[in-house]
Amino acid sequence: MESRAVVIGPGYYADTDISSPKEIRNSARKYVEVLGSDPKWGEDRVRSVPPESLSSINEVMTIVQQAADEATEGGTLLVIYVGHGARWRDVPGDQVHFAVESSRRRAPWTWLSSWYVYRAIRKSRATLKVLIADCCCSNMLPDLGDGDRDGSLPGVLGEEDEGTCVLAAAANNPEVSSEGCTQLPDEDLRECTPFSGHLLSILRNGTKNHDDELTIGMIRDALRRDxxxxxxxxxxxxxxxDSREGAPLFTNRKIEGQRDDPPSPDSVEEWAVALKTPSGIRSIDQLLRDPQKTGKVVAMLYGDPDSQDIALLVNERANKSFQDSGQFAIYWVEACGTVPE
Ligand SMILES: [Zn+2]
Incomplete structure (x- = not known):
């Protein structure tokens, strides 16, 4: 079980039409530092593309491919890109492109198509594969789906295409700011881009959540809140x-005395919140004692597009658990019409 992380942060652009804000380089450096000191990762598993390779699409992709090849089943492959993103509607595939330091504003062929990065990620044998993209147009990255969905790539992504997740800086507006956030508690992180500064702050300082690990869902919620x-x-x-938001990605570095008590959910709303955390998932058997409540929780979770994977997980457990047709009927009255049969 091997995990690998690659950090790509091209910060000195040869084309003067492309800005070279210090926040890009700072963010890349901090990712290496923070991941290197995370017990779940450590220096040996984290690589950054060295400065002399940041001008070359070939060299960047060689390093990404190497990490993708080295990550193995049970492990995680994490690719972090901080820099400039662009998209041209008239280039083949209409994909988001990442800048390297030799990219030129008006020359799309000098940019790295995210298609290649995504292809390397999806073909990796790692069980969990995550792309963190802090760049303009990253809101359009989800188009790199599994080939079966509308608007995604044709089916060329191979078989090892499960368990992927994209975390993007841009949600609504394709433009993202690089100017550091002055409200961050750690001074050095104010010199990072706002998205990376906030994310790094969560990774470095942890969250008040009871759990020892930060899952994808916990990171998303903390990031949105901050x-x-x-x-x-x-x-x-x-x-x-197709990865679960309960998948652990980093260590929760909040010291134990400063964390909240373990959740003891009771109401439907409390369960819906708790099930997004590892400790909540561990206590799922307690919920399954009450088929009606389980159905309500599933319906509530499925109503939130971000939590549908959790709803499906609970539904799967419920289907196994409620073998008695009477119990299943009580469950299904609440859950039906929400999750697919
Ligand atoms: Zn901020």
């Missing part, structure tokens, strides 16, 4: 293709 609190940022977008 970005909204500042009041000036776009909300981040997360797209779970």
């Amino acid at each position: 970005l909204a609190r500042c009041g000036t940022h776009d909300k981040a977008k997360i797209r779970l293709n």
Whole structure:
């Protein structure tokens, strides 16, 4: 079980039409530092594309491919891109493109198509594959789906295409700001882009959540909460293709005394919140004692597009659990019409 992370942060652009804000380089450096000190990752598993390779699409992709090949079943492949993103409607595939340091504003062929990055990620044997994209147009990255969905790539992504997730800085507006957020508690992170600064702050300082690991869903919720609190940022977008939001990605570095008590959910609303965390999932058997409540929780979770994967997980467990037709009927009255049969 091997995990690999690659950080790509091209910050010095040869084309003077492309800005070179210091926040890009700073963010890339901080990702390496924060992941390197995370017990779940560590220096050996984290690589950044070295400065001399950041001008070359070939060299960037060689490093990404190497990490994708080295990550194995049970492990995680994480690719982080911080830089400029662009999209041209008249180039083949209409995909988001990532800048390298030799990219030129008006020359699409000098940019790295996200298609290649995504292809390397999806073909990796890693069980969980995550792309974090802090760049303009990252809100359009979800188009890189599994080939079966409308608007996604044709079926060329191979068989090992499960468990992918995209976390993008841009949610609504394709433009993202690079100017650091002055409201971040850690001074050095104010010199990062706002999205990466906030994300790094969560990874470095943890969340008050009871759990020892930060899952994709916990990171998304914390990031949205923090970005909204500042009041000036776009909300981040997360797209779970087929990975579960309960998948752990980082260590929760909040010291134990400063965390909340373990959740003891009771109401439908409390369960819907708790099931997004590892400790909530662990206590799912307790929920399954009450078929009616389970059905209501599933309906509530499925109503939120971000939580549908959790709803499906609970539904799966409910189908196994409620073997008695009477119990299943009580469950299904509440859940039917929400989750697919
Ligand atoms: Zn902020």
